[in-house]
Amino acid sequence: METIAAIATPNGVGAISIVRLSGDNAYEIAKKLTKKDLTPRVATLSKLYNNKNELIDIGLVIYFKAPNSFTGEDIVEFQCHGGVIVSRLVLETLFEYGARAAFPGEFTKRAFLNGKIDASQAEAIAKLIETRSREGAKLLSRQLDGDLGEFVDEVREKLIEIMAYTEVFIDYAEEDLPETLGYEIEERLAKIEHLLKHTLEVSKRREGMLSGYKIAIVGKPNVGKSSILNALLNKQRAIVSDIAGTTRDTIEEDIQIGSHLIRIIDTAGIRAAKDEIEKIGVERSKEAIKEADIVLAVFDATEFTDEDEQILNIIKESGKDTIIVINKIDKGIDSDISKFENMPVVKISAKEDITPLVEKLKEILDSYSGEDEHVLISARQINAVEKALKSIEESKEFLQTGELELFSYQIQDAIRAISEITKPFEYDEMLDKMFGSFCVGK
Numbered sequence: 034m035e036t037i038a039a040i041a042t043p044n045g046v047g048a049i050s051i052v053r054l055s056g057d058n059a060y061e062i063a064k065k066l067t068k069k070d071l072t073p074r075v076a077t078l079s080k081l082y083n084n085k086n087e088l089i090d091i092g093l094v095i096y097f098k099a100p101n102s103f104t105g106e107d108i109v110e111f112q113c114h115g116g117v118i119v120s121r122l123v124l125e126t127l128f129e130y131g132a133r134a135a136f137p138g139e140f141t142k143r144a145f146l147n148g149k150i151d152a153s154q155a156e157a158i159a160k161l162i163e164t165r166s167r168e169g170a171k172l173l174s175r176q177l178d179g180d181l182g183e184f185v186d187e188v189r190e191k192l193i194e195i196m197a198y199t200e201v202f203i204d205y206a207e208e209d210l211p212e213t214l215g216y217e218i219e220e221r222l223a224k225i226e227h228l229l230k231h232t233l234e235v236s237k238r239r240e241g242m243l244s245g246y247k248i249a250i251v252g253k254p255n256v257g258k259s260s261i262l263n264a265l266l267n268k269q270r271a272i273v274s275d276i277a278g279t280t281r282d283t284i285e286e287d288i289q290i291g292s293h294l295i296r297i298i299d300t301a302g303i304r305a306a307k308d309e310i311e312k313i314g315v316e317r318s319k320e321a322i323k324e325a326d327i328v329l330a331v332f333d334a335t336e337f338t339d340e341d342e343q344i345l346n347i348i349k350e351s352g353k354d355t356i357i358v359i360n361k362i363d364k365g366i367d368s369d370i371s372k373f374e375n376m377p378v379v380k381i382s383a384k385e386d387i388t389p390l391v392e393k394l395k396e397i398l399d400s401y402s403g404e405d406e407h408v409l410i411s412a413r414q415i416n417a418v419e420k421a422l423k424s425i426e427e428s429k430e431f432l433q434t435g436e437l438e439l440f441s442y443q444i445q446d447a448i449r450a451i452s453e454i455t456k457p458f459e460y461d462e463m464l465d466k467m468f469g470s471f472c473v474g475k
């Protein structure tokens with residue numbers, strides 16, 4: 034393979050900057066800079082020279098001999114002094130000696146093409162680099178470790194078993210098929226469907242884990258929505274005043290609660306709007322509820338009006354996870370909280386202490402994450418599972434009519450679909466399985 038090079042560390046001033054070189058000529062090119070032999074997987078302190086024989090740095094050089102490297106090819110890493118110049122000089126020298134600039138993601142693409150990582154691991158790497166969520170990082174490191182690979186293997190195994198089992202009866206005449214065959218296979222299919230559907234559902238719920246859970250603060254004007262936003266952010270982000278209708282447009286900010294990344298959205302108060310701008314604000318509030326994972330419904334502790342009642346109904350209808358926030362308790366409590374039925378209620382003063390709200394949020398967010406579940410992290414992965422489910426659904430028809438060959442094709446499609454998550458389906462693998470443990474003396 035062509036030898037590619039790139040600076041692997043961010044552009045800027047830092048202690049160390051790493052230049053990576055991968056491909057057939059990596060070692061040969063590296064030797065031109067170091068003028069010495071390199072022992073594989075040993076960090077060697079070496080002078081680095083450009084092609085005019087001028088010293089450009091003294092750095093640590095590591096040679097990863099193929100196939101034992103990240104890409105599976107010969108890799109040489111130059112760990113040079115940081116800043117924007119030195120690594121640039123090293124890179125330019127590598128180009129002088131015949132390396133070319135790597136495309137974005139090309140090292141990882143080579144790792145995939147050389148079988149070092151599967152497609153789900155490649156996606157995990159891309160997202161791990163980008164995520165700003167601690168729990169997202171946790172999930173992605175599990176996926177990098179092959180978590181989804183195990184899930185695919187499990188589903189694939191079960192589908193292959195069904196095929197192997199069916200294959201035995203394919204040459205039977207329809208009327209000779211054992212009666213229990215249909216039940217047996219249906220039962221097995223149902224289990225797989227359940228697993229796939231459960232995984233889809235979990236994954237949809239966990240979307241916020243990576244991109245940040247959306248939390249909308251809603252309520253009638255002046256209940257203290259912006260004050261709550263500011264208290265959560267610990268800074269005066271939004272304008273607070275005793276004038277109803279202070280917040281006119283939605284305000285979004287990211288914060289970390291525990292290990293969760295959340296995007297908090299302060300909205301204009303919901304009320305019977307008089308002017309055009311107000312109406313737009315109210316619409317945006319309703320939009321925010323629709324998009325939110327959790328709604329903070331804010332009420333003034335000293336009153337509960339018809340307007341509040343209406344807002345409460347809008348929120349109930351949305352079916353969203355909601356926290357009822359009774360604010361301004363420093364002024365005393367007047368409202369009767371029985372109308373909130375079994376919704377969680379916190380009583381706070383945005384002016385004094387919002388700890389009960391933070392604790393409740395943390396509790397709900399914690400309940401969203403389950404350690405032991407597989408989570409799909411991309412549209413590509415979700416699509417693969419949906420396609421597999423569709424094929425399984427379609428296969429059932431052929432099972433009922435006893436058209437086992439056609440049934441078997443549908444199951445093969447399902448296997449092919451689920452395998453897209455990690456790697457393309459190999460028919461050999463199925464044959465091995467069939468003629469191995471599942472051969473029933475045919």
Ligand SMILES: Nc1nc2c(c(=O)[nH]1)N(C=O)[C@@H](CNc1ccc(C(=O)N[C@@H](CCC(=O)O)C(=O)O)cc1)CN2
Binds near residue numbers: 100103110149
């Ligand atoms: N300096 C440095 N740090 C890094 C990377 C890198 O490329 N360079 N990585 C880059 O993303 C990540 C680590 N990923 C790596 C994955 C595999 C191998 C590797 O050498 N694999 C060999 C040997 C395996 C072993 O000894 O267990 C192999 O798979 O055969 C190296 C790094 C994060 N940290």
Ligand SMILES: Nc1nc2c(ncn2[C@@H]2O[C@H](COP(=O)(O)OP(=O)(O)OP(=O)(O)O)[C@@H](O)[C@H]2O)c(=O)[nH]1
Binds near residue numbers: 261272277
């Ligand atoms: N006593 C007391 N006053 C509060 C509390 N929270 C907010 N306020 C006051 O209530 C008024 C309205 O607060 P805001 O935060 O602007 O309310 P809002 O819901 O964002 O209002 P709009 O954006 O106009 O809909 C301000 O004068 C705040 O200082 C609280 O916990 N206790």
Ligand SMILES: [K+]
Binds near residue numbers: 254274275278279280
């Ligand atoms: K206000």
Ligand SMILES: [Mg+2]
Binds near residue numbers: 259
């Ligand atoms: Mg406001």
